[in-house]
Amino acid sequence: MVCALVNEGEDPLLVQGITGTLHDPNDLSQVKMNFTGVSINETLAGDSEISYSYRFMMPANTPMESFHMMFHVFYTSGESQQQGMSTYYNSTVEMYETDEFDWHTFSVTAEKVGMFFAVVGTAVALAVYSQDSSNTFTAPSSSSISASSRSRGKSSKKSSKKRN
Numbered sequence: 725m726v727c728a729l730v731n732e733g734e735d736p737l738l739v740q741g742i743t744g745t746l747h748d749p750n751d752l753s754q755v756k757m758n759f760t761g762v763s764i765n766e767t768l769a770g771d772s773e774i775s776y777s778y779r780f781m782m783p784a785n786t787p788m789e790s791f792h793m794m795f796h797v798f799y800t801s802g803e804s805q806q807q808g809m810s811t812y813y814n815s816t817v818e819m820y821e822t823d824e825f826d827w828h829t830f831s832v833t834a835e836k837v838g839m840f841f842a843v844v845g846t847a848v849a850l851a852v853y854s855q856d857s858s859n860t861f862t863a864p865s866s867s868s869i870s871a872s873s874r875s876r877g878k879s880s881k882k883s884s885k886k887r888n
Contacts, residue, residue, distance in 0.1 A: 727776045727797050727812045732862055734770040735802030741765075744789045749816050754792060757783075768799075768813040784829075793817045 725744070731737050744759035761781045768774055778795060795813040800806065 725795055725802045725813060726781065727778060727795065728773065728886075729768060729776070729797055729799075729812075730773040731770055733756045734799070736770055737799045737801055737808075738839055739764045739766050740798040740800065742747070742776060742794065742795065742797050744795040744813075745782060747794065749790045749792045752792055759787075759795075782819065785862065788819050788821060789859045790816055790818045808872075 727742055729737075729739065741761050741763045741769050743761035746757040746759070747753050748754035748756060762776075764776060766774075776797070793815060794811055794815065796809050796811050799810075801808055812813055
């Protein structure tokens with residue numbers, strides 16, 4: 725939902741935030757749901773305009789029926805700090821199910837399943853690795869030490885003389 729706010733006066737406006745509500749269409753005093761408010765806290769200079777985006781999602785358990793939806797922007801005006809509110813959307817909406825595939829639910833579920841397998845796979849790999857490393861670790865033998873010292877050590881001429 726996009727809110728376009730125009731300040732036609734000379735005094736600046738302090739835009740405080742945006743919120744939305746869902747009402748019973750037959751009795752607007754009956755609020756069915758409040759949407760999360762978004763804090764803005766920006767100053768809008770006189771004789772200027774700005775747009776704000778407000779993203780919301782209806783809960784999956786929302787009944788398939790008509791509602792009255794309203795979105796409001798809250799602000800204070802000028803030096804007097806007089807509070808104001810402007811309703812920028814005020815209309816009846818109808819909730820209905822579609823036959824379309826719900827990609828959002830699919831992606832959230834796939835992400836959770838993927839994370840589960842990543843955690844379990846990592847745990848299994850660490851368990852196998854720790855068992856392998858504890859079973860194959862042995863103290864070095866004297867022959868392996870002398871073999872490594874020959875390859876690092878003295879010149880090949882001296883060692884060949886000793887062998888002969």
